[in-house]
Amino acid sequence: MPHTAIVLFAHGARDPQWAQPFEQLADALRQRRPEAKVEIAYLELMQPSLANCIAALATAGISDILVVPAFMARGGHLKRDLPTLLDSIRQQHPQLHIQESPALGESPVVQAAMANWICDYAGSSHTS
Amino acid sequence: MPHTAIVLFAHGARDPQWAQPFEQLADALRQRRPEAKVEIAYLELMQPSLANCIAALATAGISDILVVPAFMARGGHLKRDLPTLLDSIRQQHPQLHIQESPALGESPVVQAAMANWICDYAGSSHTS
Numbered sequence: 001m002p003h004t005a006i007v008l009f010a011h012g013a014r015d016p017q018w019a020q021p022f023e024q025l026a027d028a029l030r031q032r033r034p035e036a037k038v039e040i041a042y043l044e045l046m047q048p049s050l051a052n053c054i055a056a057l058a059t060a061g062i063s064d065i066l067v068v069p070a071f072m073a074r075g076g077h078l079k080r081d082l083p084t085l086l087d088s089i090r091q092q093h094p095q096l097h098i099q100e101s102p103a104l105g106e107s108p109v110v111q112a113a114m115a116n117w118i119c120d121y122a123g124s125s126h127t128s
Numbered sequence: 129m130p131h132t133a134i135v136l137f138a139h140g141a142r143d144p145q146w147a148q149p150f151e152q153l154a155d156a157l158r159q160r161r162p163e164a165k166v167e168i169a170y171l172e173l174m175q176p177s178l179a180n181c182i183a184a185l186a187t188a189g190i191s192d193i194l195v196v197p198a199f200m201a202r203g204g205h206l207k208r209d210l211p212t213l214l215d216s217i218r219q220q221h222p223q224l225h226i227q228e229s230p231a232l233g234e235s236p237v238v239q240a241a242m243a244n245w246i247c248d249y250a251g252s253s254h255t256s
Contacts, residue, residue, distance in 0.1 A: 006250055013203035021201045021233050028243040033250065066250050070242075072138065072200055072233070075146035101249050104242050105149050105200070113241030114198075114232050115156040121229050122134055122161065122194050 005037040005062045009050055010070040011077065012042035019046060022070055037062060040070075043077055050085050051092075058093045065098045072105035133165040133190045137178055138198040139205065140170035147174060150198055165190060168198075171205055178213050182221065192225045200233035 006029055010022050022040050029038045037060070041053035048056070050067070057065060067086070069078050082100070090098060104110055134157055138150045150168050157166045165188070169181035176184070178195070185193060195214070197206050210228070218226060232238055 004250075006246060010200065013201070015203040015207065018201045018203035021231075021239065025239055025242055025246075028239065029246060032243060032247050036250065068246055068249070070200055070233075072198055073141070073146045073149045075141035075143040079143065101246070103149075104245070105198075107242075107245045107249075109245040109248075110238060110241045111149065111153055111156065113238045114153055114235075115160060117232070117235045117237040118134060118153075118157060118196055118229070119160050120237075121196070121235075122132075122164065 002035055002037045003062060004035070004064040005039060005057045005066070006033070007050070007053055007057070007065055007067045008038070008040045008070045009067050009082065010040060010042055010046075012044045012046035014045055025070070043081060050082075051089055054089050054093065054096070054098070058096055063095070063097060065096060066101060067098060068101045069103040071103045074103050074106060078103055130163055130165045131190060132163070132192040133167060133185050133194070134161070135178070135181055135185070135193055135195045136166070136168045136198045137195050137210065138168060138170055138174075140172045140174035142173055153198070171209060178210075179217055179220075182217050182224070182226070186221045186224055191223070192227075194227050194229060196229045197231040199231045202231050202234060206231055 008022050008026055026038045026040050037057065039053050041048055041050040054065060069082065071078055086098060136150055136154055154166045154168050167181050169176055169178040182193060199206055214226060
């Protein structure tokens with residue numbers, strides 16, 4: 001049974017298809033790290049919430065959780081909403097070790113991939 | 129004078145720092161494609177709007193524009209808001225050739241980079 005989990009924390013949207021890229025990413029992570037549980041939690045409009053997701057992980061015996069904000073950039077949702085949620089979750093589950101990564105869109109590796117992809121796309125389109 | 133432009137179309141936020149990753153990405157694109165103008169436009173809360181950005185590009189003599197949705201996923205903003213904006217912009221500037229790319233977060237290259245980065249981050253943190 002895994003003791004660690006990666007939780008992709010995404011904004012959520014009304015359109016169910018919106019979740020697809022996060023589900024793909026979660027599947028890729030599950031293949032790459034079979035020793036970890038990988039889940040997706042949402043700030044709003046979709047389920048599960050971060051609190052419910054982490055409560056379920058705690059019940060399943062997970063002790064270490066990395067929360068990865070699947071956001072393009074760091075604004076009020078990550079500067080205020082996420083810390084407030086994590087404070088409350090840590091109070092409810094003091095036995096858990098919960099870490100938070102930078103936002104995905106801020107990572108230099110992801111930034112470089114975005115720049116590469118845009119250049120390739122622009123190069124293969126009529127805008128080149 | 130460049131005839132082509134790449135416009136990163138981002139959601140916008142109240143926090144000015146939120147725009148930073150998009151500005152970094154725009155700078156990287158400017159270095160990689162000096163022959164193109166690279167701009168950022170916002171759906172809401174930040175300026176310029178997509179309509180104002182493209183109007184300025186048209187005034188500057190740009191003829192070909194690639195709009196790149198700098199979004200993690202495709203929901204109502206990209207399925208409804210962006211097409212509505214682009215319809216209106218195309219009517220106002222029938223001489224422009226405007227293309228739209230998939231959302232950044234949906235690109236397989238960006239997805240792979242996100243998976244790599246998360247695995248590396250998780251591996252170097254206490255959750256490994």
